[in-house]
Amino acid sequence: MNDLMNTVLGYVMPVYEIALAWIIDPANWVQFALLVVAYVAAVFITRKLNPRLIKALTPAADSQTALSKARRFVLIFMPLVLPLLAFALTAIGEQVTRSVFGAGEVIAFGKRVFLFLAVRAFVRDMLSDPLLKLIGKTVLIPLAAVYALGFLDPVILWLGATTVPLGNMSFSLLGLLRFAVVATIMFWLGRWSNDQSSALIEKQDMPPATRQLAVKAAEIAIFGAAFLVAMNIAGVPLTSLAVLTGALGVGIGFGLQKIASNFVSGVILLLEGQATVGDYVELDGGEAGTIVKMTARAAILETFDGKWIVVPNEDFIVTRVINYSDSGSANRYEVTFSVSYDTDINLIPGIIEPAVSALDFVLDAPHKPDVELDNFGDSGIDFIVEFWVEGIDDGQFKYRSHVRFAVWNALKDAGIEIPFPQRVLHVKGGLPVGAPE
Incomplete structure (x- = not known):
């Protein structure tokens, strides 16, 4: 004791x-x-x-x-x-x-x-980004605490002497931590700069495709520069990335062909403007909707019922796509209707055309509403009224429903009968004996 x-x-x-x-x-x-x-x-x-x-x-x-x-x-x-x-x-x-x-x-x-x-x-x-905040909590704050306690110099010597081999390259723990700290600050500044540049580009008077291409180019340039600066400050030789770059090229050549193809296709779409945000398109497979977002890999279509369809950019290049150009273009639609055979068909255009023209969404240019005789049907005489509107009938009868209401009301006001299917039966040899007449 x-x-x-x-x-x-x-x-x-x-x-x-x-x-x-x-x-x-x-x-x-x-x-x-x-x-x-x-x-x-x-x-x-x-x-x-x-x-x-x-x-x-x-x-x-x-x-x-x-x-x-x-x-x-x-x-x-x-x-x-x-x-x-x-x-x-x-x-x-x-x-x-x-x-x-x-x-x-x-x-x-x-x-x-x-x-x-x-x-x-x-x-x-x-720091608001979750990844940057995690790096700050796990790297920046512990380093600051070690510095405050006065143990930073021996800890730095130990970290610098401890190396992590990675193939032909080797990194010290100090270099990795320095890279994490610098990358945290640089990419935080890069995110802020990207938000500011995107907001500035969005205000410029340019085609949507060019605007999106400029935003993507600015984003790549800002974060690419941030990455290079972070690597340089962290002391990582850029020449050591040659092996990694070569491996990445081989991976793209063999395993990432579709991703590379979709990326190049997206750049082509942005440059040529064949399809851009706001356009209403119909793909060869039957999918149709308004393009609400275009990314480096795919375009997102929103259907009339609110569903989102992710379409690879390559499909816009290698398949047939119908672009209705929803952003500021006129499109022609038609509605069919029938009248009875007792109707004076010469009166129909003068009744229907003014009724359809009175609708606020129907255009007078490039053509006014036009009524055409379509066919002599089984139950009545079939007509078609053609009309032009600004935009796309992307919903279920978005415009056609209003036009049908106008046609119905105009025919009813004029006392014209809208026929329904009727059949006349001829019984050969007369009715059977005792059958009611």
């Missing part, structure tokens, strides 16, 4: 002596006091400054100018004002204590804690 107590005291006494020396050292008390003063001053300044900054940086709700967007971007960084201001004030205090007492370990620790709080606020309040 005595030996155990002596061993414990051998460990405790040095710690006790260090703690006692630290407590009775006036320089440490001054550093702690400056640390508290710096934090209190940062809180006071932030409470006074933040409302004024928010008021000055908040643009009008309907303003979409470049300056307004820049001001909204700056507002995103408001959660960092308090910890960064405390960090700056603490750094000034550290310079004072080191010049006066020649020591500043306590206030330097507080400065690192404030930087840790800034990193935590960045991950918690500024």
Whole structure:
């Protein structure tokens, strides 16, 4: 028991002596006091400054100018004002204590804690993407915590000495972590830049196909540049990606033929404008609907009943597609009807054509409604009324139903009978004896 107590005291006494020396050292008390003063001053300044900054940086709700967007971007960084201001004030205090007492370990620790709080606020309040937030929580915050505790240098040495072999290439754990940190920041900035560029391109006066191609090109350029910058900063040699690029090319050549074909077909569609968002198309297989979205791989059609059909881009190139051009084009439709044989058919065009022309969706150009004699049917005389509308009859009788109502009402008002199927039976040899007449 005595030996155990002596061993414990051998460990405790040095710690006790260090703690006692630290407590009775006036320089440490001054550093702690400056640390508290710096934090209190940062809180006071932030409470006074933040409302004024928010008021000055908040643009009008309907303003979409470049300056307004820049001001909204700056507002995103408001959660960092308090910890960064405390960090700056603490750094000034550290310079004072080191010049006066020649020591500043306590206030330097507080400065690192404030930087840790800034990193935590960045991950918690500024990162909205789930993947970026996960990287921030698993990489950025632990690194900031290690730095705050003062163990960053030995941890960096250990991470740099630990390598992960990957075929002919090898990466250190430090390089992987550096890449994750840089990629988190670069791709967050890339996402914001992509949103801004997409909104700017959408406002330009250009064909929809060209606009979508410009959006996709800007997205590829922004994230491609972010990836290259992240690889360069992380210290990953780009020449080492040659093997990966070659393997990817082989994979596309053998296993990803359809994906590559659909991607190229999508680019062709965007360039030529054969089909774009807003067009009503009918495919060779019978699928029909309005194109509501075009991606790098497929187009999404929305049918009249709200169903979505995913159609590979290749189908628009290699098969027959009927494009009704729903975006601002006139289309002709027809409705059939019949009248009885007792009707003066010469009166029909003068009755039906004005009734159909009175409908607000029927156009006078390129042609006014036209009534044509179609056939002499079994029960009546068949007519067709042709009319032009702006858009597509993409629903079940979207326009035809209104036209049929107009035809019915016009014929009823004119006293013209709409026939129904009738049959006349001739019995050879007369009726059987005793049969009722």
